[in-house]
Amino acid sequence: MEWQFDKIEKEAQAELEAVNGQGGLEAFRIKYLGRKGIVQEIFSSLGSVSAEEKPRVGKQANDLRNKLASILEEKTLQLRAETSKETQYTLDHSLPGVAPSIGHAHILSQTIDEICSLFEKLGFTVQDGPEIETEFNNFTALNIPIDHPSRDSFDTFYLEAEDRSNKGRYLLLRSHTSPGQVRILKQFPPPLAVIIPGKVYRPDAVDASHSFMFHQIEGLLVDRDVKFSDLKGLLTVFCQRLFGKDIKMRFRPHFFPFTEPSAEVDISCYICKGKGCSVCGRKGWLEIMGSGMVHPKVFEAAGYPKGKYTGLAFGLGVERITMLKYGINDIRIFFENDKRFLEQF
Numbered sequence: 001m002e003w004q005f006d007k008i009e010k011e012a013q014a015e016l017e018a019v020n021g022q023g024g025l026e027a028f029r030i031k032y033l034g035r036k037g038i039v040q041e042i043f044s045s046l047g048s049v050s051a052e053e054k055p056r057v058g059k060q061a062n063d064l065r066n067k068l069a070s071i072l073e074e075k076t077l078q079l080r081a082e083t084s085k086e087t088q089y090t091l092d093h094s095l096p097g098v099a100p101s102i103g104h105a106h107i108l109s110q111t112i113d114e115i116c117s118l119f120e121k122l123g124f125t126v127q128d129g130p131e132i133e134t135e136f137n138n139f140t141a142l143n144i145p146i147d148h149p150s151r152d153s154f155d156t157f158y159l160e161a162e163d164r165s166n167k168g169r170y171l172l173l174r175s176h177t178s179p180g181q182v183r184i185l186k187q188f189p190p191p192l193a194v195i196i197p198g199k200v201y202r203p204d205a206v207d208a209s210h211s212f213m214f215h216q217i218e219g220l221l222v223d224r225d226v227k228f229s230d231l232k233g234l235l236t237v238f239c240q241r242l243f244g245k246d247i248k249m250r251f252r253p254h255f256f257p258f259t260e261p262s263a264e265v266d267i268s269c270y271i272c273k274g275k276g277c278s279v280c281g282r283k284g285w286l287e288i289m290g291s292g293m294v295h296p297k298v299f300e301a302a303g304y305p306k307g308k309y310t311g312l313a314f315g316l317g318v319e320r321i322t323m324l325k326y327g328i329n330d331i332r333i334f335f336e337n338d339k340r341f342l343e344q345f
């Protein structure tokens, strides 16, 4: 068979001219240069060409193949250049830019700030104490006896280092903010009113309601003639400002070695108004903090004259209050640094 090389070449050229995308280039390659393409068909037919014709037809077939390959490459480059030019011009300058992400205070810091500023309005000043404490300040000065379970290594992180200032007693990570009371009593003369926010540590297994580190806020007010009624009044005003005017208070008798008498403070559940719901565990009440009148032994350990002053103290858990306030049911989420959680506050 006689191949019309010129006609094939012209048709191919015209076809390629009309191609305007990657798909068209590939279809062209398959049709002309593929394994079952026209060029291959021509080469396969060379066997039936007469011996004297063969060199001429062979050369034409080769030329055709080279020509088609080269115009295909040219077209590929041309299309590539066009698309990159297009992307250059499709950049939309009116699109809004990527906003820088601006951080903000962690929800626990926000709660601490809010509680501190409520107490500041009531005349308290904010102080802090060290997270590494002496065994004396954390326990002994607070009238916590040597055989008290909270002294156990299951309940307290002891450090390898010894407290040289205190004749060989141990240093530890404070298990509550109450040792701050001892430091304040030694540092400032009465009358005084301070709150001490900070981290505390207990080697608890971590679960939805326990963490080996959490935050407390300690309160201490010392003067002549501070009474239990002052404690009730102060904490009632505080809770109403934090949770709303309608809440009711309940002071339940309790025991802490460093306060006498002691009370746990409950507020009526602000969700169900005391009827009982899942937040308050159907009790209608939420436990908010521990409190009491400063024990004479604590004044004694701080070097106070006997019987001259009285005081009130309280301690609350920041995570617990935050969880109640915002309906958060897992303490671990505070410390996971998940922005999807943090950005909600």
Ligand code: PHE
Pocket (backbone or CB within 6 Å): 175, 176, 177, 178, 218, 219, 256, 259, 290, 291, 292, 313, 314, 315, 316
């Ligand atoms: N330190 C106590 C606790 O961690 C709380 C408390 C503080 C109780 C002050 C009474 C007075 O449980």
